[in-house]
Amino acid sequence: FALLKNTRMLKAVQKNATKGDPESVISAIDYYCRHKEWAMNVGDEKGLILDSVLTEVNPSTALELGTYCGYSTVRIARLLSPGSKLITVEFNPAFAAVARQIIAYAGLQDKVTLVEGPSGDLIPKMKARFGIKSFDFVFLDHWKDRYVPDTKLLEDCGLVSEGSVLLADNVICPGAPEYLKYVRNSPRYESRYYKSNLEYTKVEDGLEKSVFLG
Numbered sequence: 476f477a478l479l480k481n482t483r484m485l486k487a488v489q490k491n492a493t494k495g496d497p498e499s500v501i502s503a504i505d506y507y508c509r510h511k512e513w514a515m516n517v518g519d520e521k522g523l524i525l526d527s528v529l530t531e532v533n534p535s536t537a538l539e540l541g542t543y544c545g546y547s548t549v550r551i552a553r554l555l556s557p558g559s560k561l562i563t564v565e566f567n568p569a570f571a572a573v574a575r576q577i578i579a580y581a582g583l584q585d586k587v588t589l590v591e592g593p594s595g596d597l598i599p600k601m602k603a604r605f606g607i608k609s610f611d612f613v614f615l616d617h618w619k620d621r622y623v624p625d626t627k628l629l630e631d632c633g634l635v636s637e638g639s640v641l642l643a644d645n646v647i648c649p650g651a652p653e654y655l656k657y658v659r660n661s662p663r664y665e666s667r668y669y670k671s672n673l674e675y676t677k678v679e680d681g682l683e684k685s686v687f688l689g
């Protein structure tokens with residue numbers, strides 16, 4: 476059952492990583508998931524693409540949809556400039572509890588706000604609750620059939636503005652075909668596919684980077 480796996484993953488982090496060292500937390504999770512139990516983290520290979528897009532965007536406000544165990548949360552938060560913030564959304568309280576501990580073990584809790592609940596309910600509350608004007612960067616990694624509705628919701632709530640970057644995981648495997656159609660056919664996005672592999676495997680997967688044109 477996924478929760479027990481996440482708990483074992485947390486134990487592997489506490490055993491093998493150095494407290495306050497995000498790189499060691501990332502390596503410990505990648506090692507565990509590659510050699511012990513596969514888990515749906517963005518992983519080390521697609522993680523390098525995530526790192527490079529993040530470094531290019533250098534967001535002051537970032538959003539992640541689908542925290543899971545916090546692996547990509549740590550990858551994103553470790554690269555944020557001082558004073559920048561990441562809000563990550565997770566609706567499974569048990570997964571959220573494990574993620575909080577992994578984020579704290581990496582020493583990144585001051586840069587991350589983990590909000591528990593469904594993205595569809597929380598996105599409309601972002602401005603009021605967190606004083607967000609708009610997100611410079613959004614990482615989509617939750618249920619794949621929610622990528623399009625949540626992107627439309629972000630647009631309708633004015634949470635993306637000219638230059639905002641959306642980066643979507645798994646556009647090939649498990650796949651997000653409707654999302655690819657949406658961002659690639661819309662005149663409001665400039666989209667690009669980064670070919671890679673499904674985490675810890677040789678199966679093709681990739682990330683789609685879409686810049687909102689306003």
Ligand SMILES: O=C(NC/C=C/[C@H]1O[C@@H](n2cnc3c(NCCO)ncnc32)[C@H](O)[C@@H]1O)c1cc(-c2ccc(F)cc2)cc(O)c1O
Nearest residue numbers: 515541543564565566567592593594616617618621648649
């Ligand atoms: O399914 C995948 N990811 C889903 C993530 C779900 C996490 O996000 C949380 N979540 C979901 N929807 C929402 C939501 N809003 C929407 C609902 O209201 N609001 C808040 N939180 C949400 C869940 O609680 C989980 O923590 C995946 C699969 C493979 C895969 C590939 C190949 C295989 F063979 C098997 C699996 C590889 C990957 O990289 C993958 O990301």
Ligand SMILES: [Mg+2]
Nearest residue numbers: 517616644645
């Ligand atoms: Mg994923």
